[in-house]
Amino acid sequence: MNLKELSQNLGLSQTTVSRALNGYPEVSAETRKRVEQAAKRFNYRPSTRAKGLATGKALAIGHVIPVSTRHEMVNPIFGDFIAGAGETYARHGYEMILTIVDDAEEEQIYRGLAARRAVDGVVVHGPRMNDPRIALLHDLGLPFAVHGRASGCKTPYSWLDVNNKSAFETATAYLLDLGHQRIGLVNGLEGMDFAYRRRGGYEAALAAKGIAVDPALMRSGEMTELFGYQSTQDMLRQNDAPSAIVASSMICAMGARRAIEEMGLVLGRDVSVVTHDDVLSYLQNGTDTPIFTATRSSVRDAGRELAEMLLGSITDPSQAPNTVLLEAELIVGGSTGPRL
Structure with a gap:
């Protein structure tokens, strides 16, 4: 009708x-x-379009994904975030516009969205250190909120982030308390703000116990299963191999488990693994008993909350930038045990 x-x-x-x-x-x-x-x-x-014409709004939120990070589109973490945000948009009568762009064209896409008033706001994904998109969106006057933070950016902006430093400090400290001293880090790309903070938490926990950071036990790369597998395999082949691993995602942790098992070792007995972000709709961390010990945070909930934050700033442009720092919870599973 x-x-x-x-x-x-x-x-x-x-x-x-x-x-x-x-x-x-x-x-x-x-x-x-x-x-x-x-x-x-x-x-x-x-009709959303007709309603937009009546209200003077596009009733749409933009998500711009550079080609260099297109792997995010098939990453269950990104999928859960988008699902959570989408639920909020739908409830408020907004649509979502996903745009995949070449890195060199990203700035022009933002300028075009603002000039055409094609969206009422945008969500910034994968913030980098000193991320130039923050200043650009401020200059364009386009409402935005960042999933994560961008260290080095001095201008206030709205963001929602998990406390990555605290999460990885907690995970590493837990392994240290179990007697592990040689602990590997399988991290994301450290030009990304979240990975930089996670490394900081890992290093802080080691420093608190007087243990020197060993670069031979640290890996940084795209958070794929293959990266987790190859990084763990490489570290376990060292003469002074780690007895524990801290992984930046469930996907990396699955790769770490594959490497451990292929080498004839037992997860949780010979090598302990703690992972991050284990609340994923299509990649469950076991049922009643978690497979992996994890620093738990819900990406879907983060999507819902960040979308509410952005829509609130669109409704009331005069409000000050809002910031939310979520704390991860350590959940003990079967992937960790005392150092033998």
Whole structure:
């Protein structure tokens, strides 16, 4: 059913029905209730485009993904974040626009979105150290919120992040308390802010116990299963091999487990592994008993909360930038045990 048919069914003008559905104050409460009930009964959904024209908004949020990080599109972590954000957008009548761009064209895409008013705001993914997108979006006047943080950026901006430093300090300290001293780090790309902070937490835990950081036990790269596998395999082949690994994602941890088992070792007995981000819809960390000990945070919840934050700043542009730092919870699973 379209707006014209709904209006005819109610015996009201299209303008009155449209205004009732969009909350205009000049429509009486009785008429608004009558229109809303009819819309629900006939399963009427107003056109987002038409609603946008009426309100002067695009009713869309942009997510721009550079080609260099296109692996995010098939990463379950990214998928869960998008699912959470999408739930929030849908509840508020917004659509999501995903744009895959060449790195060299990313700035032009943001400028185009702002100039055409194609979106009401954007979510910035994968912030880097001193990320230039922060200043660019400020200059464009395009509302935005960052999933993560960008160390070195002095201008205030809205962000939501998990406390990566604290999470990895907790994970490393837990392994140290179990008697492990040779602990490997399988980290993300350390030009990315989250990975930089995670390395900082790992190093802080070692320093607290007076243990020197050994570069031979640290790996940084794209967080794939193959990277986790190759990094763990390489470290375990060393003469003074680590007895424990801290991994930056469930995907890396799965690769680490494969390397451990292929070398005839037992996960949790011969080599302990702690992972991060184990709350994923399509990649569960076991059932009642977790497979991996993990610093747990829900990426889907983060997507929901960041989307609410961004929509709030769009509704009220005068509000100050909002920041949320989430704490991860250490969950003990079967992948860790005392140093033998």
